[in-house]
Amino acid sequence: MKKENHRIAFISGSPRHSAQLVFGLAFVIFLFTLFSFALSHKPSELSPIWFPTAIMMAAFYRFHSVLWPAIALAGIAGVIGATSLYSPSISLLYPLMNVTEALIGALLMRRWLVREDPLKDLHDWSKMAIASALIPPLLGGMLIGSLAPGGTGWQTLLIWVFSEATGALALVPLGLLLDAQFFKRYRQRPRELIPFLLTAAMTLILSLLSMLYLPWPFTCIMVLLMWSAVRQRRCEAFLIFLITIMTVLTLTALHPQVLHMIESTLNGYALTDLPGLPFLMVLLPTGVMSIAIHAVDSERRRIIESETRFRNAMEYSAIGMAVVDTHGQWLQVNKALGTFLGYNQDELHQMTFQQVTWHEDLPKDLAQLNRLLNGDIDTYTLEKRYCTRTGDIVWALLVVSLVRNDDGTPLYFIKQIEDIDDLKKSREANKQLMARITLANDALFQEKERLHITLRSIHDAVVSTDNQQNIIFMNPVAEKMSGWTQAQAHGKPLLQVLHITYENDGFVINGLRQEDKNRDESEQDKVLRNRHGDRFDIHYTMTPLNTQEGDRIGFVLVIQDVTESRKLLRQLSYNATHDALTHLPNRSSFESQLKGLLKLLPGSHQSHALVMLDLDFFKAVNDSAGHAAGDALLHEIAVLMRSMLRPSDILARLGGDEFGFILRHCSTEQALNATERVVDAINHYEFSWAGRAHRVGASAGITMIHEHNARLAEALVQADAACYTSKHDGRGIVTVYASIVHSGDQSSACQICNNA
Secondary structure, eight states: OOOOOTTTOSSOOOHHHHHHHHHHHHHHHHHHHHHHHHTOSSTTSOOSSOOHHHHHHHHHHHSOGGGHHHHHHHHHHHHHHHHHHHOTTOOTHHHHHHHHHHHHHHHHHHHHSOSSSTTSSHHHHHHHHIIIIIHHHHHHHHHHHHHSSTTOHHHHHHHHHHHHHHHHHHHHHHHHHOOHHHHHHHHHOGGGHHHHHHHHHHHHHHHHHHHHHOSSHHHHHHHHHHHHHHHSOHHHHHHHHHHHHHHHHHHHHHOHHHHHHHHHHHHTTTOTTOTTHHHHHHHHHHHHHHHHHHHHHHHHHHHHHHHHHHHHHHHTOSSEEEEEETTSBEEEEOHHHHHHHTOOHHHHHTSBHHHHBOTTTHHHHHHHHHHHHTTSOSEEEEEEEEEOTTSOEEEEEEEEEEEEOTTOOEEEEEEEEEEOHHHHHHHHHHHHHHHHHHHHHHHHHHHHHHHHHHHHHSSSEEEEEETTOBEEEEOHHHHHHHSOOHHHHTTSBHHHHOEEEETTTOOBOSOTTSOOTTSOTTTOOEEEEOTTSOEEEEEEEEEEEEOTTOOEEEEEEEEEEOHHHHHHHHHHHHHHHBOTTTOSBOHHHHHHHHHHHHHTOTTTOOOEEEEEEEEESHHHHHHHHOHHHHHHHHHHHHHHHHHHSOTTSEEEEEETTEEEEEEOSOOHHHHHHHHHHHHHHHHTOEEEETTEEEEOEEEEEEEEEOTTSOOHHHHHHHHHHHHHHHHHTTSSOEEEEEEEEOTTTOOEEEEEEEEO
């Protein structure tokens, strides 16, 4: 579908506008139909000039196709309404034929004419005349003539064609050209309306006088309309044509003498049945004249605009421009050229370009000029030197083209002369500068290569970022540790690539420059986890990069992989606090944990049980089966005891066959029951070694620790004493240490309670 511009769719297809269009257009067509019928001598005769078809044709052309049904209804309604007043018996065929002709003409004009300016020249006017005043009337006339009664078909055809053609030439051009700009122009500049009104008034008055008093009135009217076409724009001229034709038609209908004069003239040429022919003959040349005048004016304006553009472009150009004849004489120069050469424009007009060209550059300039004159080249560009008024030699970039007339004869040269003197002088300086830059770049490249080789060779990960901590460089170690290649990580935020957390609690470090200052950095080991799931213990340093002015331009992050060293430290720390055989905490770790627990007791009203346990008959197993068997037995006993205690309880090997454990948050009875279960399990445990079964036993001592005895040495002594009592009183038993306070003197003593 072709795009419809503003001339076509300036009325929308809304229901409200459609209704306005139907009623408004129907009323206009009704009035023009009445006018056309008023020109007929009899109601049954065809009008000599028919306007409704032309009105509908212009409407179909201008408005969007969505509104065409409404336009057709308006046309039929207007024609039928006016027809009913003159001849109610006229067939519906005539309005339908008018609509069909209008639609055919509009479609042809839409296809043939340019929407933006449909009547810009005589070629467009010819296409408009054929599309509106020839093809549709001829098709309609042939159909109507074939239906005419008797032998009047040919006569009906001629009357129909000339009637429709005259109406089309009178109305369609105006319908194509009239737009909102026409009325806007006169609203904004109402004084311009005066010449139009004067021209229209003089044309009307003289046309009426010609019809009444001159022997060849239509010739005079044609001259008057041509005069209007010369004086007015297209739209105004066609409006005057329409008003004049309608006024003369009205005079013809109202003045019998004028009508008789027209009929007598037509009788002389045997054209009695074509009363509209004189009007058609008037409209044809006047329409051609109006369009021709418009085309000439448009071309003249185009030429003037082109000359003005060229003159302004030349005069206000920042570079020198000149028009030079074929002998080298300056014909026209701009101000920039005069400033460049040091001459004013009048002085240059008296000189040739050869006079201001440096003698060494003149031969090659003339050689190129001859090639241009001979037609070997269309243009040439040359760097050449000129002599200024002060004798200085200046460089210019010269671009020359040749203008020829229609037969190819050279007319003049157009030269563009750009001052490149500073450019030429700076080129030498640039060469020296480029040499220094090249040396500096080579040195910088070598330094960069050394830096890259160094970064690739070191065992630390190095990451460089911009000021927003977006990655711009990673060495191979950083690629391995992060799981990202440099190409993948380039431009990404640093913390999106490096997932760094604290080892102890997994707390994610969200800002490498703003870590949690409340944390003890010496205790907060950091871990890097890469995108593949690998884990690295790390230590990092982040250093800002600043310019010489102190502006921050980025950061360099150096990450050391301390996984092995930290693993060794953890192993050493573990060995220092754990028994190598049973992997239980040793005495030092046990006493440290007990000390921490005792610190929390004052004021807490809590109680715990400290238990010391010695294995019975262990030495016999060790002596009879060997130290390996003894070690295995200790390991199995440790596993057995650990399985019988709560996860919150603390179990340790204190040395040899001595164990200790702390039962947290329990009463004496609960501690006694738990310890008895452990002792009983050991007493019944059967240890097999080298095919022989061995049995051992255990003796244990318990002391309850609370806020009254929250001292490490005292608690250990009490538990040891209770354990010693168990071993002394028969082994395989549990003894609870109890403190007795005498009411008289508040002195205390120790009581050992055996549980056999």
